Amino acid sequence: MKNNKTFWNIWTSYATYYFGKVNLSIVVPALLATYKDLNLYSVGLVSSGFFFAYALGQFLHGQISERYNPFVYISLGLISSAIMNLILGFSAGFFIILFIGETLDGFFQSMGWSSCVRANALIQKAEDRERSSTVLGTSYQVGNSVAWLISAFAVGHWGWQAGFWVASIFLLARGILLLLTKPKIEIAPPQKVKAQVRNTLSFPIVLSGVSLCLLNMVRFGVITWIPLYLFQKENLTVSEMGKVGLKVFLIPIAGVLGTLIYNKFKINRDILTIIFLIMLALSFLVLPFTTGLLATLALLIGSFFLYGPHVFLVTTFPSRFVDKQVVAASTGFIDGMGYVGTVLIGIIIPYLVTSAGSSWANVFIFWAVLSVLVAILVAIVYIRSFKDKTIDFLGSGK
Secondary structure: OOOOHHHHHHHHHHHHHOOOOOHHHHHHHHHHHHOOOOOHHHHHHHHHHHHHHHHHHHHHHHHHHHHOOHHHHHHHHHHHHHHHHHHHOOOOOOHHHHHHHHHHHHHHHOOOHHHHHHHHHHHOOHHHHHHHHHHHHHHHHHHHHHHHHHHHHHHHHHOHHHHHHHHHHHHHHHHHHHHHHOOOOOOOOOOOHHHHHHHHOOHHHHHHHHHHHHHHHHHHHHHHHHHHHHHHHOOOOHHHHHHHHHHHHHHHHHHHHHHHHHHHOOOOHHHHHHHHHHHHHHHHHHHHHOOHHHHHHHHHHHHHHHHHHHHHHHHHHHHOOHHHOOHHHHHHHHHHHHHHHHHHHHHHHHHHHHHOOOOOHHHHHHHHHHHHHHHHHHHHHHHHHHHHOOOOOOOOOO
C-alpha cells in the first residue's frame, strides 16, 4: 500500500474534521446543565439539523467535488467549519442560534469525506486501493477519539464555549496547512452530468446507501448519545466531563483496533462485513444486562465490530467505482443516505429513552436489530452483484 506523505495528508485532514462533528455531543451535557430552557428534545433537534444538512451536503458535494481538485475542496470545508464553530461559541444557549449554526456547520462538514475517498483513490494503484481505503477509514475513528478527549477536558476546564472554540482552532489550522501542502494531481475531464448520476444510482450503490442509513443509526447513535448516557448513569457534573471523555475516548480506539484486524483478514470483504455485523448485534443484546465496568467493556466490544463494516460501506465499496469516475459521487450518495439515518436517530433516541422511563435498554435492542438488517442488505448486494458480474467483489475493484 502506498502510505506516502500525500496519503497521511489526507488521513490527518479528515481526522481533524471530527473536531467539528463530535464536539456537540460533549457540549450537550454542559448546555443542559447550564440552560434550563434547553431539554433532551431541543438538543436532539439541533443534532438532527446538523445531520440533515450533512446528508444533503453529501449528495451535493459528492457530485460537485467529482469535477474539481479534491484537496482544495477538503481545505475549504475545514476552514468554513472553523468559522462556524467560532460563531457557535457565542450562541449563549439560545436554541435558534444553536440550530441554525449547527445546520450550517453540517453543510460545511459534508465537504470532506467524499473528496478524501476520491483523493485516496486517485493517488493509489489499483491493487492498493482496498487496503488503503480501509486504513483511511481509521482517520475518522482516531479523529473522533482525540476530538472527544480534548473537547471533554476543554469543556470541563473552561465551559461549553470551549467545545466550539477549540474545534475552530484545530479546523482552521489544518485547513490552511492542507492548502499550503496540497499535491499537484491530474484531474480527468468530467463526464456528462446525466451519465455521472446514472452511474451513481446503480443497484449496488443505492442498496449500500440504504445499508449505511441503518448502520449510521447505530454509529451516530453511539457517538451522539453515549456521552449523555454515561453522564446520567454516573450522576456527574459539568466539571467532571473529563471522566466521560476518558471513557468515550476508548470507543473509537476499539474501533481502530477492530478495523485494522478486519483489514488483516484474507476473507472476502463482503462476507467479513456480514460476520462483523452479526457480532455487533450480539454485543448490543448483552448491554442491557451489564453495568459499570462490564457495560463499558460491552461498548468497546461493540465498537470493535462496528467500524469495519462502516469503513467498508463508506470507503472500500465506493472506491471500487474509480473506473466509472464516480468515487466521490458514490461516496457522497452512500454517505448522504447514511446521514438520513443519523437525522432520524436524533429524534428516535429521545423517544426510546423517555417512553421507557429514562431506561436505555430499548435503545440497545434497537441497535441490535438494525445491525442484523444491515447484514441482510449487504448479503443481498453481494449475491445480486456477484451473479450479475457487475463488480469484481473479490477486492480488485476492476
